[in-house]
Amino acid sequence: MTLGIALLGTGVIADRSFAPAVQAAAGAQLVAVLSRDKSRGADFAQRHDIPEVYDDLAALLRSPRVDAVIVATPDATHEPQVIAAVQAGKHVLCEKPMTTTVAGCQRMAEVVRASGMTFAMGYTWRFNQGAQKIKAMIDAGAIGQVRYARGLLSTRAQDPAGWRAHSAEARYWALSGVGTHLIDLWRWYFGEPASVGGGMISPVHHSVNDEIATLVLLYPDRLLAELTVTAVFEGGNRVELYGDTGDLIGEGLSGARPDGRITHNGQPVPFQPVNPFLEEVTDFVEAVQQQRPPRATLEDGLRNVAIMEAAREGRMQITL
Ligand SMILES: NC(=O)c1ccc[n+]([C@@H]2O[C@H](COP(=O)([O-])OP(=O)(O)OC[C@H]3O[C@@H](n4cnc5c(N)ncnc54)[C@H](OP(=O)(O)O)[C@@H]3O)[C@@H](O)[C@H]2O)c1
Numbered sequence: 246m247t248l249g250i251a252l253l254g255t256g257v258i259a260d261r262s263f264a265p266a267v268q269a270a271a272g273a274q275l276v277a278v279l280s281r282d283k284s285r286g287a288d289f290a291q292r293h294d295i296p297e298v299y300d301d302l303a304a305l306l307r308s309p310r311v312d313a314v315i316v317a318t319p320d321a322t323h324e325p326q327v328i329a330a331v332q333a334g335k336h337v338l339c340e341k342p343m344t345t346t347v348a349g350c351q352r353m354a355e356v357v358r359a360s361g362m363t364f365a366m367g368y369t370w371r372f373n374q375g376a377q378k379i380k381a382m383i384d385a386g387a388i389g390q391v392r393y394a395r396g397l398l399s400t401r402a403q404d405p406a407g408w409r410a411h412s413a414e415a416r417y418w419a420l421s422g423v424g425t426h427l428i429d430l431w432r433w434y435f436g437e438p439a440s441v442g443g444g445m446i447s448p449v450h451h452s453v454n455d456e457i458a459t460l461v462l463l464y465p466d467r468l469l470a471e472l473t474v475t476a477v478f479e480g481g482n483r484v485e486l487y488g489d490t491g492d493l494i495g496e497g498l499s500g501a502r503p504d505g506r507i508t509h510n511g512q513p514v515p516f517q518p519v520n521p522f523l524e525e526v527t528d529f530v531e532a533v534q535q536q537r538p539p540r541a542t543l544e545d546g547l548r549n550v551a552i553m554e555a556a557r558e559g560r561m562q563i564t565l
Pocket of ligand 1 (some may be wrong): 254255256257258259279280281282285296316318319320322340342343366368369371402408414421422512
């Protein structure tokens with residue numbers, strides 16, 4: 246069965262990453278797009294060869310061609326769109342972060358679980374060959390027990406007039422743009438942190454959301470993993486892991502077309518980069534077809550936002 250997929254949103258990630266990925270994925274067909282503006286939607290549909298265009302979500306969800314949706318809209322919009330989609334019997338691939346608050350994630354989780362529809366989170370690093378290579382090497386003991394990990398990422402979505410900088414559609418800026426990916430990476434590599442510390446500031450545009458953030462994830466008696474993310478300067482794209490017997494350094498791994506380099510104790514580690522969005526869409530399609538969980542789940546979405554929320558509220562305990 247070919248899965249008919251609709252794209253919600255016509256922004257950067259829908260245009261550059263998801264539309265081409267769905268067109269290239271086996272077993273998937275891009276059948277509809279949602280835009281608040283009909284002419285923008287029509288233009289998007291023409292460029293990507295999409296047969297149906299909507300400016301009303303309910304109408305899109307009534308289309309018999311639509312089996313699943315990819316939610317690629319601002320963070321706060323994920324909640325109503327995901328809830329409406331699963332209630333209409335559609336599977337969902339939801340962009341990160343799941344939404345802006347833990348309470349919102351829990352409302353989504355309740356409806357998704359009751360619906361029985363497949364729900365995947367868009368944590369693209371899980372499909373990044375560099376990140377997978379590092380995980381395989383950690384798991385094989387290449388650097389012994391990891392004691393310290395840190396990541397530095399900056400986002401190119403730096404427009405202070407954009408939705409990320411404001412409270413109506415977002416609660417995090419740098420953390421939503423890239424920090425949530427590193428939280429997911431450390432959770433994937435090391436499991437659940439016991440607590441989180443850190444700080445966030447907004448010194449350039451004085452946004453209500455974080456422009457620079459550092460989070461410190463504590464795994465007592467095992468390791469400390471931190472991440473620093475920014476929305477106000479370019480160039481950060483590095484992860485470093487230090488263990489009892491060596492180190493692994495990844496540079497330039499992040500992005501839609503990752504290339505990057507990995508070194509292990511100073512020696513280059515070969516790996517073959519792939520398009521992580523194509524891998525992510527393929528995993529989603531197969532998860533629906535095989536009725537199995539996707540690689541990044543509802544639980545991953547929920548726990549990730551719980552870590553961001555604890556950090557934002559300045560409490561170390563992560564509560565769900
Ligand atoms: N996985 C990744 O690596 C990655 C990378 C980038 C972004 N993302 C995530 O993908 C989502 C979209 O990000 P993006 O970079 O594509 O953002 P964007 O370029 O601003 O696009 C968002 C789109 O959502 C639609 N939209 C609906 N309600 C909106 C509102 N109230 N304000 C603004 N736009 C609204 C708009 O399409 P219409 O104007 O046509 O309605 C807009 O083009 C976010 O959740 C983000 O965190 C993930």
